[in-house]
Amino acid sequence: MGSWAYFDPEYETLSIRINPPQVSVDNSTCKDCTLVKVDSVNRPGILLEVVQVLTDLDLIITKAYISSDGGWFMDVFHVTDQQGQKISDTRIIEQIEKALGPKGYISGVLKTQPGKMSGSNSPSDYTAIEVIGRDRPGLLSEISGVLATLQVNVAAAEVWTHNRRVACILYVNDNASNCGVSNNCLRLSTIEEQIKNIFRGCGNNDEVARASFSMGSVHVDRRLHQLLFSDRDYEGALSTEQLDNVIKPNVTIDRCKEKGYSVITVRCKDRPKLMFDIVCTLTDMQFVVFHATVSSEGHYASQEYYIRQMDGCTLDTEGEKEKVIKCLEAAVRRRVSEGLSLELQAKDRVGLLSEVTQVLRKNGLSVTRAGVTTVGEQAVSVFHVSHATSGKAVDAETIDELRKQIGKSMMLKVKEANACYNYNTKSGDEAASGWTKTGFFFGHLLEKFFP
Known part of the structure; x- marks a missing residue:
């Protein structure tokens, strides 16, 4: 008879408690937007969780710079409210700091954040x-x-x-x-x-x-x-009516040989929650985002992601690339009405x-x-x-x-x-x-x- 070695459940959050995440909300650097900066120990799914917090607060992400090579995760988001103004509501700023700060990570707020619903009932x-x-x-x-x-x-x-x-x-x-x-x-x-x-x-x-x-x-x-x-909604051709009504996003995949990344570029008409939809799909497909740059110019957005699969491999075959392109096109179109x-x-x-x-x-x-x-x-x-x-x-x-x-x-x-x-x-x-x-x-x- 053998026995398993004891594993302290507190160990899972040890690195976070030793190096707690730092979040700052800066309204002074840029005249037309608020900067949200997040520095934290890196872990799977962290990018999606941070983007989820910002989009759930109805913030518009106009630019973003992400870097998570190695064991550290560093993000800078340029955000505005729905009217294109800086974030002046102190309650929203407090929610950002609470959710993205040490208490939010350790308590699992980001993982367990529920859907949004109204009413007095629980x-x-x-x-x-x-x-x-x-x-x-x-x-x-x-x-x-x-x-x-x-x-x-x-x-x-x-x-x-x-x-x-x-x-x-x-x-x-x-x-x-x-x-x-x-x-x-x-x-x-x-x-x-x-x-x-x-x-x-x-x-x-x-x-x-x-x-x-x-x-x-x-x-x-x-x-x-x-x-x-x-449900594989990305498969199959769109109907003639759908093709007439939908502007197809431009998705390309290249390779960064020097660093061993696949580089995904998405160019399409800008809209709220676009970054969330793309990052959500990359996460569902078991990709890790190491670096990313997001920018909006006028009515159009350009987003670039340096990724690898969970096993460290890049997208090498045409079949793999074609599937990723179809899935990202579907992610962009699902919310468009x-x-x-x-x-x-x-x-x-x-x-x-x-x-x-x-x-x-x-x-x-x-x-x-x-x-x-x-x-x-x-x-x-x-x-x-x-x-x-x-x-x-x-x-x-x-x-x-x-x-x-x-x-x-x-x-x-x-x-x-x-x-x-x-x-x-x-x-x-x-x-x-x-x-x-x-x-x-x-x-x-x-x-x-x-x-």
Whole structure:
């Protein structure tokens, strides 16, 4: 009989406690942005965790310089708020220092940071339903209809579609008890079977869709990337309509022979959370980023990453390079939504999501992306839609019909590109008191559970 040597669990954080991470927020060096500097002991996944903290605070990363060769990790991020201004809110600065400083690393805040959700209830009051499957027009309406029939309330949801696949995460609870449904095995089984029945309309194969359940919360964006990546949404050609609406990112892979790196360069139209999406995909593909440079000029971004695989190898074969290029192109496109954006606000109730999506479906609209949350007693939702058959933009006649059908209890605002048009179902001062011309700002569709 043998025995294992004792391993002190405190050893895992020993290097961090000896050399605690240093974070500084500098508002004096640059006149048009805030510098966030992070110095820390290097470890796997640290870059993604730092970028995740900054993007979850709705900060825009305009430039970044990363170096993590050897045992030390050094980052400099140039960030602004959503209006392009320096970070002046002391609460946000404190959150950055708390999450990226010694306490954040040792306590595991970065690893366990949950998805963002709103409401007064705790994470244990919700069950997270994850669904991945083949997309088709009206699918969200059918899923929300099943949940409404089962008296399951959707407190928050996020839906992404890409390359004929759909991934969604729904936070639900029982309407009667206001608690999650994870403890009721029979009910979970019923929900799962009915969701699978919806997807079987796309084919007879059971692998057409997968549904899973968990208590508490997940990081929504991170998980959606993982679901679509595992579903291989990067494979297959885009449809003609998608090619017409999508500007393909330029991804190239070279080799730095002197240092033994593969060099990945991504050039595309700039947008919020672009760096997070790219780093997230590189992490999922088991790559280590040793150096990186990120910059934005006007409306376009250029990002360069010096990487190796976890085993130290570079990308040498054309097959390996082609797969990485496809995966990064998919990562950039997943969050891009063309067409019309509908923002709605109404009093929350069971079946509200089903009612709204049925109206969209009856008017021949397909949901390409969606975000739903609750703020107090109000449900606030954003739907990105296009014509279900042609994929083209929605005309003014359809918008007017939507305004009539949605009803007096709901407010609707319509956005397209940089233009913003208000279509309030209420009139006069009553409508103006609800939403201003600048509109309801959705920096996050879901808020953090922790302060």
